[in-house]
Amino acid sequence: MEDERALLLLGILRRQDMHGYRLHEFIDTNLAVCADLKKATAYFLLDKMAAEGWVSYEQVQEGNRPPRRVYRITPAGEQAFQRLIRANLATYASMRFPGDVGLAFLDDLKPTEAVHLLRQRRAAMLDALTALQSAPEHAGTAQLIIEHQRRHLAAELDWLDEVIARVEAKSRKTRSSGRRASSP
Amino acid sequence: MEDERALLLLGILRRQDMHGYRLHEFIDTNLAVCADLKKATAYFLLDKMAAEGWVSYEQVQEGNRPPRRVYRITPAGEQAFQRLIRANLATYASMRFPGDVGLAFLDDLKPTEAVHLLRQRRAAMLDALTALQSAPEHAGTAQLIIEHQRRHLAAELDWLDEVIARVEAKSRKTRSSGRRASSP
DNA sequence: GGGCGCATGTAATGAGTTACATGATTGA
């Protein structure tokens, strides 16, 4: 079930009974930084968790609106939560960066163009960073995670700047060797 | 096709014709840091890329061994590579950290246990870091990416240490408020 | 001669997303 998703849902339901639509809405607006699950997926997972006995639900009808399934965590679900959160906190999952694939072939581009492209990447990262800053005092829960994201982005910017600097250095060398020992 | 994988394969084939087995082997030993694709996936993708006309292959038989399909990039593949690498370098894909889900529910554990678990995570990260250091002068190509990974891990360690410190601070406060204003 | 490495592939499964279908309510 991809542990984190289950942990996420259980953790939320543990604090508040909720129906699928609200749950998805909540994650999408408050926890988008740390998880992105689509509506269909949320419903699907709730179904599965109900089948496993981690949650139960009560059908609630208000007027003639579509009935809502209000989910509640069960004792088995609480147990699962306790297990999952411990596993999550104690573990480190190493990451792969999609952007690294490009770096692997950096040498196959002209240095000047490489630098140009990397500067575009840099601008995109800067945008992401300022977008984070402007998020106005997000719901207390997610504060830590936003801070984490901020830190990560800052480190990535540092790193990217160094990569750019290296490519520029190489570019200068190439040009000067083209001019055949211009400086002694 | 999940752009990075295609970029990866094209980038390698661009430098050298290769059959699927070698290709997978190469990625697995030299580029494991930045991509993890299984044998079956490699074969599957090569098939698809051949269908799209990005690569062609030549059946090579040596003695009575199983025949090898030696893939070669086509002009269309070269074009795709040029497009993909530019897109990759110019773009930043924001990341989600699986470990953040646990942090979202940190408050639901006793601070002492939370700290204990986070220290385990820290140890795992340290292991990963030393494993990186010991990789002895990896094939020049991947040098950048290993450096990136190293940087990332260092930043993550810093971050985790701060999280631990915060939880410990809260833990002290909790205990002292339990003793009812022990210090003025 | 028994097991590992080379070399390819298929079938089944899983996880998640897209796109669609439904139907009531609410607000412009």
Add this chain to the structure above:
DNA sequence: TCAATCATGTAACTCATTACATGCGCCC
């Protein structure tokens, strides 16, 4: 009245992984 929001769900599809099947060569 027309669109948007609320609320649920299904079906089709993609992508990748697991597990399996095959068969030769090589070395101990």
